[in-house]
Amino acid sequence: MPDPQSFIDLLRPSICPRLECVYLNGCKTLDPLGKAIQEELPHLTIIGWDSKTADKAAATFSKGVYDALAQ
16 A cells, blocks of 8 residues: 555645545555545545455446446
8 A cells, every 4th residue: 555645645636636536446445545535635535445355346346436437
């Protein structure tokens, strides 16, 4: 997992002015990474995992997210 502050710096409006959502596709990505992003960049919607999950479940969820975005 990346250093939260380094990752946040890449997501700032000065670099990504049209960014609205961050999808963290990995186990236990909401804490600390997702929470740190939300604290510093509250305008962003954060989607991620709060726990460990089976690979098949993660793959199915990811497919659903990307299918929805494609629509």
